[in-house]
Each structure stands twice: as structure tokens, then as C-alpha cells.
Amino acid sequence: MVAIDKCGPPCELDPEGCCAVCTNTPTPSMVTEGGTCERYPKKLSKKCNTSGYWNTNKFCEYSCYLAGFGYDAEKPCCPQCVECTDTETSWMEGEGMTCDSEGSDWLLNSKCSGDDYWTTNKHCQLSCYNRGR
Secondary structure, eight states: OOEESTTSSBOOOOTTSOOEEOOOOOOHHHHHTTOOGGGOHHHHHHHTTTOHHHHHHTTTHHHHHHTTOOSOTTSOEESOOEEOOOBOOHHHHHTTOOTTSGGGHHHHHHHTTTOHHHHHHTBTHHHHHHTTO
8 A cells, every 4th residue: 555645646755654744724814814825825935944933833834845845854744644545346356356457457447537436435546546547
């Protein structure tokens, strides 16, 4: 299994094999203005790891990390690490098919993108991700 962010791009992993889970909490003034961390790129470059107030509260932690101004330069930062599974459907199991077997390509190509049953039940997540779906 691979730790990835909501089955999207892989999180960078620390030596223990997991990323540091971080938040993306806006400052009180951002909240008052109805904004999010992403709306203030100039503020990120000026405040992220240089302001004592921001450092103490780790405001916009994930946005700061993505912008290259992470609070802890040694630790990769991900909003949430999720281990994706490669769980077959009961039909696949009955056919002796696995998510990564050669014979499953046609099925994954048709089911990975847009099949509500597969998405809801998280079938073959990792294999679908590896195929760009």
C-alpha cells in the first residue's frame, strides 16, 4: 500500500514512511474577510515561516508548505495521508482476478473513472490511481 493524499498525487514520505499531517487553517482576519489561505499568496510569502504569530499558530500550514515556505523544512506536509487499497469486487474474486492482474485492464479502464459503485466502495483504488484514473 502507498500513502497518498485522497488517492491523488503521492505524499512525500518521511523516513518512517508517512507524511506529517498538517492543517490549512486561515488566520482570524482571513476568516473575517471570508477568505482561505489560497486567496492570499503574497501574505504567505511574507508571513509563513517568518512571523512569530504565524509560527506559533501554524496558520495556512499546507499552503505555506506548497508555496515553499513550510514551517518545518525537514518534514513533508500533507493535508491527510490516506492508504489506498486494492480491494477487488466480489465478482473479480469469484473469477480469480486481482486489481493488478493483466486480465483486469479492460475492467479497470471502464470502471475506474466514473463508476459510482466502484468509487463508493473504493474498489481497486491503487490500481486505478497507477493507471491515472
